Amino acid sequence: MNKISSTADDILHCARSLIVAGGYNGFSYADIAKVVGIRKPSIHHHFPSKVDLVQTLVIQYREAAEEGIANLERTVAGPLDQLRAYIAYWKACIGDASAPFCICALLANELPVLPDEIALEIRAYFRFLSGWLTSVLTRGVESGTVTLAGTPRVEAEAFMATVHGAMLSARAYGDTTVFGTIMDPQLARLSA
Secondary structure (H helix, E strand, O other), X not given: OOOOOHHHHHHHHHHHHHHHXXXXXXXXXXXXXXXXXXXXXXXXXXXXXHHHHHHHHHHHHHHHHHHHHHHHHHHOOOHHHHHHHHHHHXXXXXXXXXXXXXXXXXXXXXXXXXXXXXXXXXXXXXXXXXXXXXXXXXXXXXXXXXXXXXXXXXXXXXXXXXXXXXXXXXXXXXXXXXXXXXXXXXXXXXXX
């Protein structure tokens, strides 16, 4: 991917914050212009439309997740430890508000009204995450460190849904610790 300019990075960062706060339809280029301190035509220079902006944001989000998972795979040995590290990442992000919610999970809620270009990228993120979780659980079963009630694929989907649901619950309760309260027993349940 080409290096994006500092202004474009600022626009993307702002858009991400605004999406977390209010969803796809909860912000406009005027909102971004005010926060970033630029004029709307400058935003259009980098991202001709809101679809272009959010599509770019979701692509970058997925690429960062892919890179993060690849790094996790290189640095954390066992499948169960990889799941723990994944959950620890989200606990930290939710706890310090650096990334209080998965952008793709948040936008997935809006899929019926999102442009197709954005929906396609969100689905690609979910397919990636599901595939990774399925592979981790499969390796865990093969190594004897993970116990599953269903197939690795079904358990991966349930785990992913639980992670995203735990994010939602933490937000609903206004209590960042709720995420761990929900996810810690899930990890314990998978432990052989």
